[in-house]
Amino acid sequence: MRGDIFGILVLLKYCICKDAHNFDGDIKDFVVGNSKLYVLTDRRLHQMKHDLLEEKSKDISNATHPNTVTILVPFDANGTLVTCGTSDNEYCEVLDINDITNSIYWESISVGPQWKETSVAFIVDINPKVDPMGSYLLVARKKGKEIVTLRDTLNSGKGGIFSRIDELSESFIQTTRTHVEFVDGFQVSSLNISYLFINTKTETERKVHVFRLNNFKGRKKGIFKDLKAATIGCCDDKVRPVLLASTIIPSVKSVIWAGVFSAQNERDPENTALALYDISHVEGQVKGFCTNGEKCISESGMKLQPLAVVFKYRSMTSVAAVRTESWIVLFIGTKDGQLIKLVLDETFKAGCPMVLYKSDDERSVFPRMHFDPVDSKHVYIALKNQVRRVSVAQCVKYKTLKDCRASLDPLCGWCVNSRRCSTKDECSESSWVSIPNDSFQRQLLYFQVAKTSSTNISLHLVLSLKSTGSPVFSCAFTAGSVNVCDRSDTAAVFPNCSCSFSDQLLSTRVSAVVTIGDQKITEMLTLRNCSSITEHSSNISYTQCVQCISAGCHWSSSPKQCDWTHEPGPQLQVQDACKDLLSGTDYKEPKIFSLEPNKSSFHGRNRVLLRGSNLQSVTKIHIQGDLDCIPKEAPVFEYFNDTLRFNIPPSETKGTVKVCAVTPDGRCHGNIIITYSSLPSCTGIQPKVTWKSGGRKIHVQGTNMELVESIILHPSRKEFKTHHDTSSGDVWFLPNHNDRSGVFSLFLKFGNSAVECVDNFSYLPDPKFTGFTTLQESDYLQVVIQKKADKLNFSESEVDVSGQQGDQEHECVLEWILSSSILCKIKHISGAIITLDSLTKKDSHIGVWSNMRIMPGEAIHQTMTKIKLWKLLSL
Template identity: 65%
Template sequence: MRGYLLGILVVPLLKHCICGDVVNFDGDIKDFVVGKSKLFVLTDHRLHQMRLDLSEEKRKDITNATHQYRVNILVPFDDNDTLITCGTFRDGYCEVLDLNDITKSIYDQSISVGPKQNDKSVAFIAGPSTDRYLLVGKKDEETKPQDPYPVVKLWNTLQSQIGGIFNIEEGSTPSIQSTARDVEFVDGFQRVSSLYLFLNAQTDSGRKVQVLWMDSNKRKKTELFESLQSATIECCNDKARPVLVASTVIPSGNGVIWAGVFSAQDQQDPENTALALYDISAVRGRVKGFCNTGEKCDSESGSNLQPLSVVFKYSSMSSVAAVRSGSWIVLFIGTSDGQLIKLMLDEKFTPGCPIVLYKSDDERAVLPRMHFVPVDFKYIYIALRKEIRRVSVVQCAKYSSLKDCRAALDPLCGWCVNTQRCSNQDECSKWMSTPKNSLQEPLVSFQAWDDKSSRKVTLHLALSLESTGNPAFSCSFTTGSVNLCDGSDLTAVFPNCSCRFTDQLLYTGDLNVSAIVAVEDQKVTETLTLRNCSNITNNSPNPSYTQCVQCVSSGCQWFFSSQHCDWKHGPGPQLHAQDACKDLFSNMDYKEPEILSLEPNKVSFHGRNNVLLRGRNLESVTKIHIQGDLDCIPKESPVFNRSRDTLRFHIPPSGTKGTGKVCVVTPDDRCHGNSIITYSSQPSCTGIQPTVSWWSGGRKINVQGSNMEFVESVIFHNSAPKRLQTQYNLSSGDVWFHSPENNNYYGSSSSLSFRLNVGNSTVDCEHLFYELDPRFTLFTTLQLGNDLQVNIKKMVDALNLSLSEVNVTGLQGDQQYHCVLENIESKAVICNIKGESGAVTAVDSLNIRVGKKIIFRTGDRPAYLVFFSIVFSLICLFFILIFCILISIFRV
């Protein structure tokens, strides 16, 4: 009885797995919404009510033995403490549930509100505060093409409204109509007194993204629809992206800033999707194909909306959400390859470094809708197929020092002097963080200039930090164990400090300087090499582009009029060497390297070893740069094998999925070429076939799974680990290798575990079991015309040998005959020797090869037969001796 009760308690818990901030459901997630302090998740068969910590409170089945009620509208009505659900059951069905207990039904009605098929729709609570409606935007499946059909309707949400709940009429049936051949609603929301709907429409001139605007202050539905304005949204200048994938409104004090993900619908394009920002506060005009009830839909006026800024491009963005923090805009981007990316924008919409908050091991797409925890916006909920995750939007705590905290390139993270840890600002009173418009600047930067009148060199250091208080601040500069500056020539006022020293220290050569900056309890140490700028080209009669780059990279200034390098005359902006010297480069007689191909050009995010680059003029290449689409700083990889037209190098791990641009670097620090490499998920091993090998090894083992082409080798873990190279079958997608010999004790079954080697990482796979080598005993022959059938007896084993794994050769004197295998049974192997040039009547012995090793030669009799022969001979000899002794005794 206790076991029965335990089952009742445990089984419901196993319906979905709760593992920290993740929940796995037993069906695909169709939609999820956040209302007040609840999270509502809709799957194929159930509606789940959950707390914000992802623990389940209630569930409601939407399927029974007789019918399936498919919910396609899920809208929380917070002001009324209800949850509105509508779906398809017979002609349609809507139900109003208690927001705090979804098992309690407040009202239900048979009515068609949402789409009947799997088309996208948009639904949310809209209208003035005195009259709240359910706005639904959907395609009408029953209307003939080119005829105006309703696509937007307003439904009552309360019985007190005219006509009662779920009524749409006010004497007539008001709606927004369309004549477009295909309409797909993507998003919609109400912002103060404005209603916005965003959709994809198939028009006579092609696919377009359009926005519909209405005045939500209008109390009557007819008046609200009569306020309709619309416009076409265009993206982008580099290429047409006519399909809207997802969108979000960005909280803003002035105007309405909206972000949309646009797609070119080319999955092979590394910049297939673009994220662009628009000011939609003044949508004016009309687009052809949309009108109010009773109007003609063929008029068009106004202008198309152009982006304020295109802030991010990626191969497969699938969703977007946004919050504000002071002057910063924080965008959260979901991707079709299972990543959640955080992107910061400054007040000029300049993007910072993308930060990957979450990355799935497989290719599950992030669903288009994402929601924040409504209390403090410190977490965001994302859905991936059957999984809901709660991801922290601020991950400051993992950075243990000021330097690491600033290097995270997240303006929401700063160093808290009070608590001596990396945190967000609302947890701290004295907080050091990234200054505005400084996302791309390093934490520490240097400048040096020469004051020729005083024969002094000034070294200036600046920290890219701002503080809410006045932190204690000091600097020191040393060369070797000697202080570079005395007290009078050293100044430090947060966040800058300067050091002046005599230029005689640079006459004998380069000067290595160590700078130590102390900010409260945190110390940052940086090293740099100071060069005498005037010596860089003094000894060179022909200044070149390379020398100019060397000059500017050393913090000096190149003077084009005199073609020489010298000190700067004072502080100023630091120029990029390639930009400062570009005029010299154009005059060079220079054979630029070219990249023709990369093999392979698709790798796991763990990287890849021994990649082959083919091209031209590659002999001068010093290193490779790989700039990922989520990287601010390119990764470098040395060249370890080169020729004029090929290079070999290792692709370092990316840490993210997506694409990277590969270029080759020459000694002048220029990067040439722009080849694309794609980072995908790591391989996943699902099994091997066969699962057992014979002891001596050499059996072909196929490894099944996904992304197997990224596997470089397999590593067996035993007393002497072995790394075996693999081969990839393009047609089947399998990796295969030959099993190693088992060095363990020969004579019993055992197993060896192995892993898949991917770049500099490994992925768990399977155990390979071992059995004794196949054992063959005797053979007989049977004449069949000119052919000779050979029947070989074998011991029963668990190897399940295939015909391709066994090779039999018959030996007759100096002649060898290939025996064609016909069948392998548990106790026998049958093969035929073809008598093509005459009858084959007999063979003296057989060679049987299994895999790569001859494990049986009948001319050498099996070991156990030799043993029995020796024992039998000894016994016979013993009896003969006894017999001789007895005869001798009787004769006597």
């Protein structure tokens, strides 16, 4: 049974997750219908329930291509699943949406793109009063000049199912562009409008465009004739000309759309940006795109600029969105395998990003994500060969009302009756306490004081909360055990409290206890005389301004002074009111030059070395990433003027974070990068054995090996320092003496965690050399060294044989190494008589063969010199 450290350190090699399903092949596409989930892999189409229970599968491969399906569209209203592809010939097939093994219709027809080409396809609903067809299949793909077609979905049309004919003539959108890539498309049913988003490329530039089609125009020609187009720009800080993914954001008055744009520089920590646009009024044309029969030469389209750029990251790949009241909740997939949740308020201000899921490896999140159509409480993501069903809210992990509110998640609130943090629909017939619309700007509790008479002070306390009902609510203000309010019945109407007290209690610390149901929120308030904070000072300082705001008083910027609050109102933020008064300090500013190493797994890393100057005043290290609203803190140890050491703390996210050094005045100095990445993974050991005396150089191969700090053998629990091979990216170590032979498990240690290697590691008995023979040839001396057969498998880099004549040493060139012998040859030395009489190691502190002697074989010459067999183990 493995020891205590491995109960904590060893990560599971296999993950069994109820909300994940793995497939035999990589996922090429997946879609969600009203009652089923459909996943397309290399060779099969899978039908699943929404809970990821697989029901049926269908082979879709052929001898030419492993996956022939290029279009996968659920048509729920018709009870069918439409697939098109490129088998032996191009084809489209209609499957039963509840049983994909039941083929309803098949036709050899060219509809979708070729294998590996990009496309967009979805159902477009038409007003039946205008067009009796009811619905079309819109297909957008680059195939010659034709890029967008509308296909019949019923056999009742004049051309039959999948026909693009409209009133006995063909209708489509065409282009004169050579490089066109369709990224996304969707229909806004409430407006009868469809949108398409494409990337274009010329020899000199890349652009992103949007097409707008009016479905209300009825038949195909009418829809295409009303084609509108515009160019989309992103962003002000740098050009990001490639669209990677997009989503529609549910809105009432307008069409808000979010897109992930790339600058195509993956080394840039802000390579991708997520931007919001209003695409309600796309007008004009873009050169190179038009309806068939027209000339695609005019350009009168507008260029859309973002309403807001809400998030920047190194490697976003996908995005999806829901709306709850005035809040927008975005779900962002990344190339390094994370699902990030980002909340926006009604002004598009972003809250703290939250990581809902992260993979242990670098599996990228698929460009499209889908919500559970029943209640949108789960989002489906695909990572290489896996589909995951992730809850959009993780309310259960917040155990108190205060923690629930601190999450700043509008999908979570405190259910007063059930006494837990939950979603609103899980809190029936009870008060559900949640964050108000301006919570990004408000702390949970703040207070203000006003002078109501020469001797009386009024205190007004506000909670930044809202409720669906009338929860049990009360407030108490005490100094010690004494109530400080003039009246015993303190006014308390959710979410406000008020209290009057004598000015004799000024400069007293008062405990404010707010009770909501069974939850108590306690805050210590220091009551001060607002007028006295600055009245005796000729130099107004930043500290005085902070004291004024923190005491619930009002700060006046002109003249700069502190005064009583005249009437309750929104809390003034310290960073806004006092920023102009921030002054310097007498500290010598620390500087950071380098960090060694600067890469860590998301489990953290121990004893990293920071180099710089003036570091003796540093008290702690701040580590803050793009996904962190509050920096992590790491204490400093072993610090000097130019170096210090600290431990990199674990992170819930992958990616780059910024490091700065904090001095006693609270300022943070310097800016250097740490990269959090996936865990190390061991793929092999070479060689897999060493001799009992130790000292053999063992190479360990794998990924992210630069994160490995040491090697641990189990069950001996011996730990060995690792050395990094910069040329191969692997690590190596030198196992020392072991009292017993046997097989051991090998673990890679990093931070306070470890992973097990795929290979076992063995100690074998020391090699035993039994003798040698020599044979003089015409121009060389052949030396054969005998040893007891073993499984050590010496390599040529580990053995060095040389002959010595007088003061000169001559190389014995290896010919072969076998389990029971070693053969080498020394070029002829005039007048030399050479035998082998001893075996020694080259370095006194490394190796295993000291004091071992081999008796010479038959001497065929009269004089003797010495040949040494050396084990090469250079550090």
